[in-house]
Amino acid sequence: MNILMVYPMYPxxxxxxxxxxxxxxxxxxxxxxxxxxxxxxxxKEWNKKLIDMNASDLTDEDIxxxxxxxxxxxxIQSESANQVIERCNKLNAKIVAGGPLFTSSPEYYDNxxxxxxxxxxxxxxxxxNDLSEGKAQHKYTSDxxxxxxxxxxxxxxxxxxxxxxxxNVQYSRGCPFDCDFCDxxxxxxxxxxxxxxTQVIAELDALYFTGWRGPVFFxxxxxxxxxxxxxxEILPAIVEWNEKRKNPFYFNTEVSIxxxxxxxxxQLMVKAGFEAVFIGxxxxxxxxxxxxxxxxxxxxxxxxxxxxIQLAGLEVQGGFIVGFDNDPPIIFDKLTNxxxxxxxxxxxxxxxxxxxxxKLQKRLLKEGRLLNDFTGNNTDFSINFIPHMDSEELINGYxxxxxxxxxxxxxxxxxxxxxxxxxxxxxxxxHLNPNYVxxxxxxxxxxxxxxxxxxxYWKLFFWxxxxxxxxxxxxxxxxxxxFHFKKISNGFY
Numbered sequence: 001m002n003i004l005m006v007y008p009m010y011p012x013x014x015x016x017x018x019x020x021x022x023x024x025x026x027x028x029x030x031x032x033x034x035x036x037x038x039x040x041x042x043x044k045e046w047n048k049k050l051i052d053m054n055a056s057d058l059t060d061e062d063i064x065x066x067x068x069x070x071x072x073x074x075x076i077q078s079e080s081a082n083q084v085i086e087r088c089n090k091l092n093a094k095i096v097a098g099g100p101l102f103t104s105s106p107e108y109y110d111n112x113x114x115x116x117x118x119x120x121x122x123x124x125x126x127x128x129n130d131l132s133e134g135k136a137q138h139k140y141t142s143d144x145x146x147x148x149x150x151x152x153x154x155x156x157x158x159x160x161x162x163x164x165x166x167x168n169v170q171y172s173r174g175c176p177f178d179c180d181f182c183d184x185x186x187x188x189x190x191x192x193x194x195x196x197x198t199q200v201i202a203e204l205d206a207l208y209f210t211g212w213r214g215p216v217f218f219x220x221x222x223x224x225x226x227x228x229x230x231x232x233e234i235l236p237a238i239v240e241w242n243e244k245r246k247n248p249f250y251f252n253t254e255v256s257i258x259x260x261x262x263x264x265x266x267q268l269m270v271k272a273g274f275e276a277v278f279i280g281x282x283x284x285x286x287x288x289x290x291x292x293x294x295x296x297x298x299x300x301x302x303x304x305x306x307x308x309i310q311l312a313g314l315e316v317q318g319g320f321i322v323g324f325d326n327d328p329p330i331i332f333d334k335l336t337n338x339x340x341x342x343x344x345x346x347x348x349x350x351x352x353x354x355x356x357x358x359k360l361q362k363r364l365l366k367e368g369r370l371l372n373d374f375t376g377n378n379t380d381f382s383i384n385f386i387p388h389m390d391s392e393e394l395i396n397g398y399x400x401x402x403x404x405x406x407x408x409x410x411x412x413x414x415x416x417x418x419x420x421x422x423x424x425x426x427x428x429x430x431h432l433n434p435n436y437v438x439x440x441x442x443x444x445x446x447x448x449x450x451x452x453x454x455x456x457y458w459k460l461f462f463w464x465x466x467x468x469x470x471x472x473x474x475x476x477x478x479x480x481x482x483f484h485f486k487k488i489s490n491g492f493y
Contacts, residue, residue: 001046001047002066002068004066005032005049006058007052007071008053008083011080011377012488016029017165020481021165023442023483024435025439027055027056030166030217031161031163033154033219036155039155040152041125048158049066050159052163053080055159055164066093067094069096070095071096071097073099075374078375095112095114096115097109098116102117104357106141114138114140117140117141118143119142121151122142123141149194156206161211166215166217168216168217168218169203172193173221175188175192176225177256178190178293180359181360183358184222187357194225194226201238212248215251215252216249221254223253223255224256230268235268236268238251249273251273255277255279257302260304266309269314274314276314278346280294280319281344282294283335285327285331290326291324306344317347320339320349323351324352329393332400340413346485348379350379352387353378356374370384371385406482406485408452408456409456411453411482412459412460412482415479419468439480460479461475
């Protein structure tokens with residue numbers, strides 16, 4: 001069999017980093033880990049080709065070559081996914097679709113030959129068995145959770161790593177918390193399921209032997225969901241592996257704010273090579289945290305928790321939301337001040353939306369306030385329910401936050417606030433990368449000569465060069481990020 005695997009295009013969003021990627025001559029942030037894993041679940045003798053539309057074009061010849069086109073996508077990729085499906089149908093290509101988009105909204109995809117939903121470790125073998133017997137069905141679903149301790153290694157030879165700024169691995173699925181707006185527990189459950197120490201090391205080895213050196217993102221929605229196993233087994237093994245290999249990788253991931261309560265865990269993560277963590281902070285308003293059942297964020301000084309994690313040597317990136325029923329009119333100024341004071345440089349602020357299957361969606365449906373399905377993009381001014389706050393006031397307040405925090409004056413002040421206190425605890429091994437050297441010179445021209453941020457850029461440039469030379473590359477990276485974030489927020493005006 002000839003199998004074409006297609007990963008649809010991301011729109012230009014906060015996390016696309018489209019405007020930043022141009023500086024480093026890369027095409028996308030991460031390869032499609034889900035499809036690479038699915039590829040390894042297919043029969044070894046089948047011919048496989050992967051087209052990540054964020055990194056290369058999908059041609060009609062590619063589609064016509066395939067006996068089956070496998071497509072996986074998240075909700076935010078729905079527009080591109082629909083276009084791919086339409087193209088395949090016109091060329092009479094049979095489609096096999098899976099992943100979060102199709103699992104959440106299968107009723108929209110009667111035009112797809114086969115829907116292999118939920119977790120592929122369970123449903124894909126059933127489909128393959130039926131296919132071999134000539135009786136493949138339209139839809140395969142499961143209420144079971146996969147044992148990811150037997151999930152195979154991703155098939156890395158299907159992608160060109162030079163197209164990406166970072167590689168990625170998965171250690172766990174599921175989250176012990178149950179925030180009412182989040183669909184992670186709907187898709188992957190409340191009990192974190194983890195891979196073994198042997199698997200994690202094998203995955204790092206597999207990446208290492210592709211020749212990759214540099215950042216690796218653990219895609220887990222909450223990396224510290226099982227703290228005990230991390231501290232006893234996984235992190236010590238990564239520490240040992242990284243030291244043995246002379247520190248070829250540095251890591252980032254997503255965690256919950258209660259990381260701040262565990263000094264030992266933070267120290268181990270830093271020792272293992274972790275440099276940054278994304279945390280869903282959501283709101284500085286306690287009533288809004290109560291409303292969305294964000295219990296891990298309640299009854300704590302959130303800024304103090306952020307500072308503690310940063311002082312441990314981990315950069316904190318933050319997710320924030322406005323549009324809760326309990327948000328007061330001052331929430332916009334309150335949130336802006338929080339972001340500035342915390343020194344969270346990468347602050348993703350979105351509008352509240354209700355994804356499929358979440359407690360929030362069910363409540364809003366019951367209250368008659370649900371309008372439509374969530375697009376997957378909470379930074380494009382779409383809100384899929386009727387908010388308590390006046391809609392115009394909410395949108396204008398949201399615009400004001402973005403316009404403020406990503407204006408050069410506020411953004412560079414936040415970078416300086418963070419960098420003054422930040423001291424990396426682990427020495428980073430230098431890997432000379434021509435793309436990064438090129439990015440430095442591009443930033444000097446684009447941001448330092450013709451950019452509106454040029455005064456702030458040069459101030460940061462020389463301050464970091466002479467006062468914090470170890471953080472100079474991070475300063476330039478932040479400047480490039482700021483360019484992307486400003487472009488995204490300015491697109492709203």
